[in-house]
Amino acid sequence: MTLKELNFFYKLSDNPQVTQVAQELGISQSAISLAIKSLEKKLDEQLFDRVGKKLILNERGRFFKEKTISHYLALKDTQNIFQTNKLAGNIKIASSKTISNYLMPDIYYHFLSKYSDVKFDISTLNSTKIVQNILESNLDVGLIEIDINHSNLIKEKLCDDELIIVTSDKNAPKEAFIDTITKKWILRETGSGTKEIFINKLGKYALNLEVFMQLQDFEEIKTVVLDNKDTITAISKLALKKELEDKKLFQIKLKNLDFKRELYIVYHKDKSKNLLFNTFIEFLKDKFNR
Structure with a gap:
């Protein structure tokens, strides 16, 4: 009919x-x-x-x-x-754990406060899985920590970030060569943007890196490192603001190495760019660049 x-x-x-x-x-x-x-x-x-x-x-x-x-x-x-209502709809979005836990909650809140007819279907996944879901058209938008190029992927820079090396041992040196550190490394799981950036930046030094434990969540990693002075981790500076300010964790700068990186928005190249989609993308860029 x-x-x-x-x-x-x-x-x-x-x-x-x-x-x-x-x-x-x-x-x-x-x-x-x-x-x-x-x-x-x-x-x-x-x-x-x-x-x-x-x-x-x-x-x-x-x-x-x-x-x-x-x-x-x-x-x-x-x-x-x-x-x-051109700005009504349901956006399927996934963020990597750093972005999801420490950057996105306020952004979601402010966008929904401004556009009340919008709903978010929110997931937290590692960057590799986000890219896979974008390519399979299971997500509208992804926020990732890895620099990736794919013919079916549109990638736009969100902001700069940096991984830092931290321990709860206040007597640890403030600066060291990577191969002189004898503490136990606690890192994110394989597939996470954080670990991929860290290993790639280490280059040849990664071959001799002994990883004691791999965990999926930043809070789990922080708990282990906070409770055990013989451990060390590489983690986003965004996730450590409070612990650094409270002097519960201490940074060790690596000589001749830095872990600066960029965070990205990704979406499928064939994604329809309606007013709602474009408004949300511009809103994200504005919030991240303030």
């Missing part, structure tokens, strides 16, 4: 004069007759009694109207839904 067929049906149910309905709609009588016949054929029911030039709603037609009118009106409303 088409909305046009249903529209003719409801018009005729209120006014059996085909000529008058045709004039009101600005179409021919034959167009209305053909549409009604098509509707009746699809339902395998006669909805009108043909009395002269009138189409009189019969008992089956009255029953059909009673059961369908509310759904028809709801469908008609949906024709106008995007005309009345």
